[in-house]
Amino acid sequence: MKFSCHLILSILLLSSCGDTGIEPIDNYILLHDNSSKVWLIDKQLDGDKDYTPLQFEYKDLIVFHESQNAYFHRLKDLGTKPGIKMGFWLDQSKNEIGFKGTKKDLIFEIISLTRTKIVLKPKHKSFKYTIVLIPFPEY
Known part of the structure; x- marks a missing residue:
């Protein structure tokens, strides 16, 4: 009896999941969260040199x-x-x-794109720095 219940439940679960799939996330949502999102330019890098402003108030945001x-x-x-x-x-x-x-247009190669960090490297010398964006932190 116990075996037949497990068998029936297994068959139901396997047959009901046959046509489901995972839909890919639209990467625009990572940028704006279906409304607006504030990103802090956390790093400005030129090769191995860091040109990020030391004082927080001189950093830039992208909304x-x-x-x-x-x-x-x-x-x-x-x-x-x-x-x-x-x-x-x-x-x-x-x-x-x-x-x-x-x-002029600023064009970047996407090195990394997640909910918590975006790394953008300039293409065609359209910008001076590789930029690292993080969601605006709560203080």
């Missing part, structure tokens, strides 16, 4: 919005000066993210 707009702010200017608005795109086939600027 990604679901509308595919991004705003660049310096922490010390937050609330007193408007950020620099740029459209952004994510091209998974090229493994890149880009920012549409008024003078």
Whole structure:
């Protein structure tokens, strides 16, 4: 009796899971969490040299919005000066993210893209530094 119950439950479980699959996550969600998300530029690297500002208030932020707009702010200017608005795109086939600027586009190779850390390396010398982004920390 016990064996037949286990057998029936096993057959039901195996047959009910046949058509299910895991859907891939849209990487845009990692950037903006279906609304907006504030990322701190935690590191600015040029090869093995670190050019990150030492004082926290001189670090920069990028706010990604679901509308595919991004705003660049310096922490010390937050609330007193408007950020620099740029459209952004994510091209998974090229493994890149880009920012549409008024003078030129900034294009980065995605080295790492997770909920807790993004590492972007500039392509075509469009920016001086590799940047490491982390979600804005709670203090």
